[in-house]
Amino acid sequence: MNEEFSDDEKAGFYKAIYSRRDVRSHFTTAPIDDKVLTKILNAAHHAPSVGFSQPWNFILIKSQKTKNKIKESFDIEHARASEKIDGSKKSEYLALKLEGIIESPVNICVTYDPTKFGPFVIGRTSIPETGIYSVCCAIQNMWLSARAEGIGLGWVSILSNEVLKKQLGLPEHIIPIAYVCLGHVTNFETKPDLERAKWLPRLGLDEVVYYEKWQQKDVSDWNVIQQYIKSNLDYA
Amino acid sequence: MNEEFSDDEKAGFYKAIYSRRDVRSHFTTAPIDDKVLTKILNAAHHAPSVGFSQPWNFILIKSQKTKNKIKESFDIEHARASEKIDGSKKSEYLALKLEGIIESPVNICVTYDPTKFGPFVIGRTSIPETGIYSVCCAIQNMWLSARAEGIGLGWVSILSNEVLKKQLGLPEHIIPIAYVCLGHVTNFETKPDLERAKWLPRLGLDEVVYYEKWQQKDVSDWNVIQQYIKSNLDYA
Numbered sequence: 001m002n003e004e005f006s007d008d009e010k011a012g013f014y015k016a017i018y019s020r021r022d023v024r025s026h027f028t029t030a031p032i033d034d035k036v037l038t039k040i041l042n043a044a045h046h047a048p049s050v051g052f053s054q055p056w057n058f059i060l061i062k063s064q065k066t067k068n069k070i071k072e073s074f075d076i077e078h079a080r081a082s083e084k085i086d087g088s089k090k091s092e093y094l095a096l097k098l099e100g101i102i103e104s105p106v107n108i109c110v111t112y113d114p115t116k117f118g119p120f121v122i123g124r125t126s127i128p129e130t131g132i133y134s135v136c137c138a139i140q141n142m143w144l145s146a147r148a149e150g151i152g153l154g155w156v157s158i159l160s161n162e163v164l165k166k167q168l169g170l171p172e173h174i175i176p177i178a179y180v181c182l183g184h185v186t187n188f189e190t191k192p193d194l195e196r197a198k199w200l201p202r203l204g205l206d207e208v209v210y211y212e213k214w215q216q217k218d219v220s221d222w223n224v225i226q227q228y229i230k231s232n233l234d235y236a
Numbered sequence: 237m238n239e240e241f242s243d244d245e246k247a248g249f250y251k252a253i254y255s256r257r258d259v260r261s262h263f264t265t266a267p268i269d270d271k272v273l274t275k276i277l278n279a280a281h282h283a284p285s286v287g288f289s290q291p292w293n294f295i296l297i298k299s300q301k302t303k304n305k306i307k308e309s310f311d312i313e314h315a316r317a318s319e320k321i322d323g324s325k326k327s328e329y330l331a332l333k334l335e336g337i338i339e340s341p342v343n344i345c346v347t348y349d350p351t352k353f354g355p356f357v358i359g360r361t362s363i364p365e366t367g368i369y370s371v372c373c374a375i376q377n378m379w380l381s382a383r384a385e386g387i388g389l390g391w392v393s394i395l396s397n398e399v400l401k402k403q404l405g406l407p408e409h410i411i412p413i414a415y416v417c418l419g420h421v422t423n424f425e426t427k428p429d430l431e432r433a434k435w436l437p438r439l440g441l442d443e444v445v446y447y448e449k450w451q452q453k454d455v456s457d458w459n460v461i462q463q464y465i466k467s468n469l470d471y472a
Contacts, residue, residue: 003424005251005384012248013384015241017279017377034461038441041465043253045441048379050393052430054439059446060458066448081361098359111450117436123334123393125317130393132365133413136372141253143284143373144380148241148249157286157359157366169450177369188239194288200353203290205274205281210295212302213405214347222296225270229277 016144019188023152025097026185027104036149037106040182043145044110049134051122055114056135059168061107066167070179071101073163074156081158096197099156104181109168110139112175135177142180152185206230252380255424259388261333262421263340272385273342276418279381280346285370287358291350292371295404297343302403306415307337309399310392317394332433335392340417345404346375348411371413378416388421442466 005013041058049055061067078098085093101107112135114128124130139155146153156179164176195202206229211219218226241249277294285291297303314334321329337343348371350364360366375391382389392415400412431438442465447455454462 004386008244009248009251010384012245013252015245016249018282022284034464037461038464041445042441045444046254048258052428052436057444057446061448062457063448077362084356120320126313126395127393127397133372136369137376140373140376148246150240157363159362161363192288200288205278208281208293209277210293212297212299214295221298225273228270228274
């Protein structure tokens with residue numbers, strides 16, 4: 001394999017980065033091809049991990065009974081969350097579709113196992129949380145790979161981890177990190193749902209970049225890149 | 237943009253997934269083009285985030301003084317970690333090159349700001365850690381984009397977050413998630429350093445996938461995909 005990326009290869013890569021969406025309302029019930037799902041899982045499994053510990057597991061779910069239990073948990077947690085919002089924002093919140101548990105053909109619970117290849121894991125000695133960070137990298141690989149395969153993925157974070165642990169029979173030491181729904185979609189939106197709904201705006205890149213220290217801007221060493229970043233070039 | 241990915245576009249995408257490496261020993265001191273670095277940051281900024289909260293910040297570092305302080309912290313934490321290993325593994329551990337702080341031209345600290353767009357963030361009400369998970373997704377986007385641009389990236393997790401916070405002037409509520417080193421490289425290895433050093437083996441995909449419940453295999457509903465997964469097809 002040539003180490004450098006051609007312009008075409010870069011274009012394919014950035015297409016995944018910029019067209020990936022968090023999918024909730026556009027799922028179809030069409031089944032996912034098993035080979036495609038294997039490719040998506042393999043991409044996840046090739047994420048980086050601290051000390052090469054590969055501390056992730058993927059539990060594939062299509063049982064209607066399990067999905068129903070998870071949906072129940074979503075409903076309870078969703079109602080609880082809505083109590084924290086006031087006035088017009090509350091009705092806006094309740095109108096948003098925030099999960100596709102039942103209608104997506106495959107759900108996946110991604111878990112973290114701190115004991116894998118342990119207890120000594122290279123690079124996890126000073127900051128133990130890096131094990132969990134590795135699992136998140138795997139989830140992002142999965143998400144992007146799903147997009148490249150034309151499969152939508154939605155991360156459902158409004159649920160109880162206790163319910164998840166019980167329904168999936170997770171041992172005490174196993175931490176559920178994500179519950180995601182996968183399926184074919186009617187279409188991929190060009191912008192995130194919450195941006196389209198004007199819930200929140202996309203921040204400019206210059207709003208999230210600092211130079212040398214927290215909140216520092218206008219550092220002479222970084223003047224050129226700061227101009228690029230401020231110009232908000234469309235790299236999408 | 238056509239929503240579907242052509243075979244060429246998929247090939248470009250998977251090239252990034254499978255040729256990305258955690259780089260420590262192959263950095264050159266050649267500067268990174270500012271436009272390229274902007275593209276890498278923009279890819280990170282287009283990661284998914286819980287409630288579209290975009291809770292990340294990127295602090296770009298090239299100050300030699302800061303790098304020296306971080307390297308000092310690495311040295312202390314690295315020595316401390318080595319005390320936890322016995323015998324031959326210890327000398328193996330000490331022979332591994334685990335950071336490229338000084339020789340890489342750009343270091344980036346990626347931070348998490350739980351207050352951004354808060355306190356109510358959609359989807360973060362039941363599992364507050366999802367804010368941090370979003371930052372990790374951004375880091376993985378950055379990592380893959382760097383690879384596509386021919387830039388090596390190495391995540392240094394052996395350091396003290398307290399030192400980081402002090403050196404970068406982070407407020408109390410800001411959590412450093414990653415400290416990464418970026419630069420051109422002499423070459424990208426085809427396998428992870430720790431796999432090449434036979435520190436740990438790559439697990440088979442079938443070892444990390446379960447069906448419906450924790451540790452469950454051989455579920456009739458999933459027989460076909462299980463065959464694909466067990467066959468260890470080379471999707472790289």
